[in-house]
Amino acid sequence: MEDFIGTIKMFAGTFAPKDWAFCDGKLMSIQENTAMYSILGNQYGGDGITTFAVPNLEKEKSSQGEGINHIICMYGIFPSRS
Secondary structure: OOOEOOOEEEEOOOOOOOOEEEOEOOEEEOOOOHHHHHHHOOOOOOOOOOEEEOOEOHHHHHHHOOOOEEEEEOOOEOOOOO
């Protein structure tokens, strides 16, 4: 089952599953991730011309427990606006 692009979940693994990325504030290429950029824009960072950033939820890790990571769906179903 595919998730909506931009969905954030908690994940107990030490790796990001296929089509997901850690919510660690990492800069991403707009050209390689146009769907995600159209949802997030550059509200979490990046220059909005060639890069944007995913949310940084690293500070939430300590409150959720050791080994828990937040991941964001990078590829999947594009959410409908209607």
